[in-house]
Amino acid sequence: MSLEYGIIHGTLRWIRNPFSGTVTYFTNIRQKPHAFRSLTHPQDPPPPAALSPAALQAEMARVQQACVFCPGNEHLTTEEVLRLPYAAIYGEKPPPDGVSAEQWALRVVRNLVPRIPEDCTGGRNESYVLIEDARHFLPQATSLRDLMWSGALPPVHFAHVMGVAAEVVQRSLANPAVRSVLIRKHQGKESGASQPHIHLQIIGADRIFPDVEQELAVTARQPGIWEEIAALMHTFGFHLEAGDGIVSYWSPFGKFSRHFEIVSLRDWQPLHRIPPARLRRFAQYAYRLLRALGTAPYDLEIHHGEGIPLHLHLNGRRYVYANIGGTLNAPVDAAEHVVPPTREAVQRLAQEMAAADLEAED
Numbered sequence: 476m477s478l479e480y481g482i483i484h485g486t487l488r489w490i491r492n493p494f495s496g497t498v499t500y501f502t503n504i505r506q507k508p509h510a511f512r513s514l515t516h517p518q519d520p521p522p523p524a525a526l527s528p529a530a531l532q533a534e535m536a537r538v539q540q541a542c543v544f545c546p547g548n549e550h551l552t553t554e555e556v557l558r559l560p561y562a563a564i565y566g567e568k569p570p571p572d573g574v575s576a577e578q579w580a581l582r583v584v585r586n587l588v589p590r591i592p593e594d595c596t597g598g599r600n601e602s603y604v605l606i607e608d609a610r611h612f613l614p615q616a617t618s619l620r621d622l623m624w625s626g627a628l629p630p631v632h633f634a635h636v637m638g639v640a641a642e643v644v645q646r647s648l649a650n651p652a653v654r655s656v657l658i659r660k661h662q663g664k665e666s667g668a669s670q671p672h673i674h675l676q677i678i679g680a681d682r683i684f685p686d687v688e689q690e691l692a693v694t695a696r697q698p699g700i701w702e703e704i705a706a707l708m709h710t711f712g713f714h715l716e717a718g719d720g721i722v723s724y725w726s727p728f729g730k731f732s733r734h735f736e737i738v739s740l741r742d743w744q745p746l747h748r749i750p751p752a753r754l755r756r757f758a759q760y761a762y763r764l765l766r767a768l769g770t771a772p773y774d775l776e777i778h779h780g781e782g783i784p785l786h787l788h789l790n791g792r793r794y795v796y797a798n799i800g801g802t803l804n805a806p807v808d809a810a811e812h813v814v815p816p817t818r819e820a821v822q823r824l825a826q827e828m829a830a831a832d833l834e835a836e837d
Contacts, residue, residue, distance in 0.1 A: 477697050478707055486807070487711055492728040493700055494689045497798065499727040501807040526618070534619060535612055544606045544672035546578065556583040556603060557642065564635045571629075572614055580632065581639050582606045583677075590678045597652030601679030603643050607636050611672050623673045624662060626766030630759060630828055637758040638751065640677055644779075645747035647679035655683045655780065656746075663772025666792040684778075691782045701738055701784050704728075715821045721760050723821070730798065732805040733791030735768075737761055742785040746777070749785060759828070761787055767820040 480490035489500045526534060543551040559581040561570035570576050586602035593600050608628060613621045625633060644656045660675035661668035683691065694700055708714050708724040715723040720741035726734045737760050742749045749757075768791065775789040 477700065478703055480707075490727050493697070493704070494686075494693050494728065497728075497801050497803055499732075499803045499805050501727075502804050503807055531616075531618070535616065538619060539611050542611055542672050544582075544604075544670065544674060545611050546609050549582075552604075553585040553587055553600075556585065556646070557639070558582045559635060559639060564632055571610070574609060578609055580609055581635060582609075583639065583643055586676065586678075590676065591680045595652070595681040596679055597650055599650060599652075601647045601650060601653055601656075603647070603677040605636065605640055605643065605675050605677060607673045607675065608632070622671050622770075624765075624770055625660075625673060626762065626769065628762075630762050633762045633765075634755045634758040636675070637754055637761070640675070640777075641747045641749070641754060643677045644745065647677065648745065648747070650679065652681055653679040655680050655687060657684050657687070658746075658777040659775065661772075661774045663770070663792065665772035666774045666790075668772075683780075686776075687778050687780065687783070690778060691780070694783050701740060701786075705738060705740065715764065715818050716760070716825060719756050721757060723760050723764055727803075727805055729788065729790055730803075731790045731792065732803060735764060735789045735791075736786060737764060737789075738784055738786040740784055743783065744779070744781065744785075746779045746785065749779075757785060759825075763821050763824045763828070764789065766824055767817070 478490070478493060481488045487501055489498055491498050539545045540547075542548065549555065558579040560577055561574055561580040562576035564570075564580055565576070570578075570580075574580070583603055583605050585600045586604050589596075589600045589602040591602060607625060608623050610623045612619075613623055613627060615621075625636070628636070640658055644658075647653050647656045656677060656679045658675060658677050697703075704726075705714075705717070705722045705724070708722070708726065709717070713725045713727075715725070715735070717723070721737065721739045723735065723737040726736040728734065728736070737757070739749075739753065739757050742753050742757070746754070764787075768789075772792040773789055774792060775787055777785070777787050779785045
């Protein structure tokens, strides 16, 4: 057994992250009173006054006219790399209400501010923004807070998001100066998102990203580490679902205490070389996690490449606990309260998707 952890009186008390060396301690953290909020903000601010339907529509139109990611404002972004219309996603089925089959559903542009300087990637901007949907707001929005989010997309739409991301990965890796491409996403301003319109980022770099480099090094020394982690998470009751060679679980190895991972134990290729059917299957697991998590703020990264399995890291950002001296605290009852999302919620979504025949075709 290469994983290090301690069980005292039948309870998991600590576990070491095999990639970073960080130790997570399981404590009675839920008993900690949050006096800062109760003393400085004794009452939550009142909710904003509800707008009349006409006023809401006017405000929504104003927001969409100003949003650079909304249809009609294509000239406000950097050059377009590719687009996919709704017809390519929904086929002969009608597209969602409020959009036409010919309208773009997914659109890729270069990031206005490259995450990796162009000087490092052969003089070309290899940071991309994938706009996941043309719609800024949910179809039945009742306030300006009702933004479109990944889990609100139909499953087949989200599968195409992953497919387009793989195309962009391939495009970036065609640049000889690019050695690694990472996919990341923020949801909610608490996670640092600067743009409310639903999108993710695809970033090419001139070197292997440090976190991926650690994963590659540890996996090279311990080829069975990912299967070992999956088995241990199942033993501790942290798993959400498993099947198709893919596992998802709450993980004590994150940078924050609300961390989840999805690992495809069968797929060890760069994203664009993974068979489409396998990529769609991975997208289904990711979709169910995102939908179960809801609109809570998070950030995620998708790591891939020769030498590691395709996997997703997701950090919930609403409740953050300090990482001090290489240690992290998590609730002692995490095995009983994996969540949210709950194991039951994720599995119920899987059943509903199968029953409604909404899963992407293999």
